[in-house]
Structures are given as C-alpha cells and as structure tokens.
Amino acid sequence: MSNHNGKSVILWLKKIGVLKRVIVSVINDLVTDQRVNKSCLTLQKAGFEVLLVGRRQRKSPPMDDRPYKSHRMKLLFEKGPMFYATFNIRLFIFLLFHRCDCLLSNDLDTLLPNFWISKLKRIPLIYDSHEYFTEVPELVSRPKVQRVWKRIEEYVVPKLPEMITVNQSIADLFHEKYGIKVHIIRNIPMRKMLPAPASRQEVGLDPNKHILVLQGSGINIHRGSEELVDSMQYLDDCQLVIIGGGDVLPILKEKVAANHWDDRVKFFPRMPYQQMMAITQLAELGFTLDKDTNLNYRFSLPNKLFDYIQAGVPIIASHLTEIERIITDYNIGTFIDNHEPKTIAATIQNALNDEKILSLWKNNLIFAAQNLCWENEEGVLLKIYEKYV
16 A cells, blocks of 8 residues: 555545544653654554644753644643652643543653553553663662652552663663563654755854764763763864764853863754754764663763764764664764773874774764664564554
C-alpha cells in the first residue's frame, strides 16, 4: 500500500470512529523532546490517533505544528515535590476523563497514573524508560527522594508484561531486576529532520575559529561541561558553542563572565530541533563527557551522540560503555583520558591538528548516519504496537 493510500485509510478510520487512540504522556516540555515526537509519529504510522500530554512552563516556547494532537498542562509549581505531586494528580484526572485504547508512559515520573488508569479502564500500557531513572545524580544525592521513586518502580514495573528502554546495558538491568521482557529502541534522530546548515554570521560565531559544540536539554552536574569550559582557556583558536538547558548553565555562564571568555564560549538557549541542528552542523567536534559517577551516566546513550552523527560532526567522549561502543565500532571520534581541562584541551588540539584522522572520521560518519537513524530503529516500536491496533 502506498504512503498516500495508507494515510487515506487512517483518515477514513478516524472519520467513522474506528481508529484507536493512544495517549502519550511525558513530564517534559513537549517542544524539545524529540524521542517522544518520533514515537508519536511512529504510532500514527501504526494506525493510532495520537494525543500527546505534557506540561507548559512559564518560559516554554510555543508548540510547533505537528500532525497529531497535543495538550500541555500549566502547573502552579515548576520543580520540587509539589511539582511532581500536582503533575501526577493532574495527569491521572486527565487520563481518567479522556477516551483512549492504549497508553504510552515515558519515564518513571509519569508511570504511576498511567498504571492506575490502565487497570481502571482495562487497557494496555507501554512503558518507555529513557534512562535508568532511579540512579540519576539528582536522586543519588537525595536518598529519601530516591527511595520514593524506587518504591514506585518496584510496585509497577514487575506487573508490566514488557517495556522499552534506550540501550542494552539498561535493558539488562531492568530484566535482571524484574524479569520482564525489555525492548531496546535507541534514541536516534530521523534522517529527514536534518536541515541546511546555518551561516556563522547569522548566529554570531567567529568566522576564523574552530567551532566546537556541546548540546543537550540536560547539561547538568557530573556531565563534564565545567571542565570543557575551563579547557577553553588553552584554546585560543577555538570557540565553544553550548546549546540547551540544564542546572549547571548558571555556573558556566558565571565562569565565562568572570574570566572574560565571551569570545571563546557562546551560549544558545533550548530551541526547536531544526534550529539546533542547523547550528550543530557548523562544528568540527562535538562533545559528550559524562562522568562515571552513577549507573545512569555509566550506561547512558545520550541523544546528542546521535545528533552529532547525523550532523556529520566527529565526537570527543568520555569512556562510558554504550557511548564507547558506538564511537569505536564506527570509528567516528576519540576519547579523553580524564576530565582535567588541560587533558581535554590537548585532546581537542590533537584532533584538530590531524587532518587525516578528521577526514577518516567524517567519511565514517556518513556510513554511521545511514545506519543509525530512526527510520531503521522504529521497526521495533511498530512490532510492539501491531498487537494493539
């Protein structure tokens, strides 16, 4: 069946009220969560009517145009225990009073209301864990809060027939702990989502310097960004671009201002994916420097790794299991030996000075981008949902 005919059938099913509805919930601001967006688009392809539910923050950008419906809840609290409590209560009420035939819960902080509704309405629930939530550093440093989330996970996850996560290492942890079937769907971009590169002049970048990039919505503690910024004092011919958000950004901005490194480090806020990738493509090197301080980081496979691959940007990374596997298998970058700023600077300089290795990495990135794309990955998700359509 052609794509056009497939869309026509779905529209006809929707018109006569046969098309099944899935409600997808995530605690993030919907605008920048690309994994959830890709899942929603795939669910449409599987024949579902999709409704995406999340939150709206005071500084949230407007929602972009998408081919499925969305609803953002505005909450009185934006962080802390009251935020999580009110979000989960609001989500439960929303799910209770909206028709659906299937639920997709993204991450542990949306799982409990989805689980209760799935039992009340007797409808299937799929759980997609984007990380090893109970071991994130924000919880590891707060054991009482961590215990609450662990109890929620221990209460719900063993009762699920199957779940989804982002890589083999985290899948193994869930399977060993709870004995359930775990599907692996890596957080890989769509190839068709790559825009034309921006111009340096348009975005205010130095035309005479090597451009480096660090991007992500979670630029937080223990992710190497502080040391990367410190390394810029040794790199006169480089300009570091930091795109995104996170709890360590105020510290980074203070450090840059105090040392008068404004010509070496440039900050961009969270932005739509297309706009971000247009800037990322200008870089000669991209960074993922998480530290091995907790299980979540040890086994992380961050979005930015695959974004760099799609953008054709060679990668400098820390030695972490899943990241190292990708970079080594495709030979698309190198690693730092430690997080000392001088070590990071030397690794950057050595890479930029070796035109032969840069050329090899760039050629290998073309092959990696063809293989590591959502169009190849989504087949796993389609098979999971076939049984519910």
